[in-house]
Amino acid sequence: MDRDGTVTVTIPERTRRRLTAVLFTGVSIGRTGYIAAVTVTTLVAKEMLGSATLAGVPGAVTVLGSALGGDRLSAYMERHGRRRGLVLGYAAMAAGAAGAATATALGSFPLLVGASAVFGFGASADSLSRYAAADVHPAERRGAAIAIVVWAGTIGSVLGPTLLSPAEGVGRALGIEPLAGSYVIAAALAALALMVIAVLLRPDPLEFADRGTGVRPTGRITGSATVWIAVASLAIGQMVMVLIMVMTPLHVRDHGHTLGTVGVIIAAHTFGMFAVSPLTGWVADRIGRLPVILAGQAILAIAAVTAALADESAIATLTVALFLLGLGWNLSYVAGSALLTEGAAPENRVRLQGFGDAVVWTAGAVASVSSGLLLEAGSYAILCVVGACLTVVPVTVTLRVRATT
Structure with a gap:
């Protein structure tokens, strides 16, 4: 029996490690393709439309597709297992990437938007993989298991952008728009991730997780106080991180700095998001989920205030702020995921994990x-202050829950 009161099937340590390694490999491959594709999506849309006005639509649709995928794929996994659900996700990701390549070759913006939705739906398999890792580990090691799979995102974040130049060569070799090559590579990598999961993720991780008896609709399973703390930390962590991160390159460029400077800042941010994941998981397992979540929100607030106060010429300060922004997100994401897994009733755990991811992507x-x-309405500093204020939400939820329990 785990410390959270659930009974799990005994699983050999060697099997645990192998399944976790398979999930790590699948996410590494899938995330590399995802980054390669989303990096060019805005550029492709702008070339099609001749304007940047609606160029962000495919990217937004990709995120919304992931929100839907998190919920729907989890529901599918609940009935058919993790392996089949992840295979379905990567199949959709490959199909979406192929559709985006076709849209780019044809110059069809509506097709690009539709393909982006399918691509995003499938890409949610990457984030759901962390819960498959949690299935095969006892409660006292779930934080570390989740963190290892999140850590795989580091590989995608590093390798994805390096594929852009080779991808243009692929596009030319196929006689299509060079930018479409990134989608071709993304489709190939998604197909490879699919094969890795389909062949090697055996036995299915869900066979080792206590699923209880009976399943209730999502609307009736979110009453647990622990669940609300977890969802709040995941959602606000994502919101604050995205809010500041996406506008930082524009802010830096508007003040005359080079693309190289932007690259350094975003690299520091990405390092904070993923590189420390194993340490985060270890700490969350040792001192508990709530302290790590609260530390994450505090770091997010510090990062936001630091970015708001940074002079436009203080690139070093802004780089530190973006690193802290990534670090705060990491603490909230890893510990929040572990808390969500433990706070959900066993019979509803898989579905609730998908609900949580849907909220995060939204x-x-x-x-x-x-x-x-x-x-546009204010300034970069105001945007950062709004982000800092948002971190009060998970802290307030946590304090209220503690006051009533």
């Missing part, structure tokens, strides 16, 4: 749209 989409509006 929060990211709202932040992405809102960031531009806040920047």
Whole structure:
């Protein structure tokens, strides 16, 4: 029996490690393709339309597709297992990337938008993989298990952008628009991730998770106080991170700095998001989920205030702020995911994990749209202050829950 009161099937340590390694590999491959594709999407849309006005639509649709995918794929996994659900996700991701390549070759914006939705739907398999890792580990090691799979995002974030130049060569070799090559590579990598999961993720991780008896609709399973703390930390962490991150490159460029400078700042941010994941998971397992969540929200607030106060010439300060922004997100994401897994009733755990991811992706989409509006209506500093204020939400939820329990 785990410390959270659930009974799990005994699983050999070697099997745990192998399944976790398979999930890590699948996410590494899938995330590399995802980054390669989304990096060019705005450029492709702008070339099609001849204007940047609606160029962000495919990207927003991708995020909304991921929100839907998180919920729907989890419901499918609940009935058919993690492996089949992840295979379905990567199949949709490959199909969406292929559709986007076709749309780019044809110059069809409506097709690009539709393909982006399918691509985003499938890409949610990457984020859901962390819960499959949690299935095969006891409660006292779930934080570390989740963190290892989140850590795989580091590989995608580093390798994805490096594929852009080779991808143009692929596009030319196929006789299509060079930018379409990124989608071709994304489709191939999604197909490879699919094969890795289909062949190697055996036995299914869900076979080792206690699923209880009976399943209730999502609307009736979110009453747990722990669940609300977890969802609030995940959603606000994502919202604050996206709100500030997406406008930072524009802010830096508007003040005369080079693309190289932008690259350094975003690299520091990405490092904070993923590189420390194993340490985050270890700490969350040792001292508990709530302290790590609260630390994450505090770091997010510090990052937002630091960015708001940074002079436009203080690139070093802004780089530190964006690193802290990534770090705060990481703490909230890893510990929040572990808390959500433990707070859900066993019979509803899989469905609730998908619900949580749907909320996270939706929060990211709202932040992405809102960031531009806040920047236009106010300033980068005001945008950052709004982000800092948002971190009060998970803290308030946590304090209220503690006061009533």
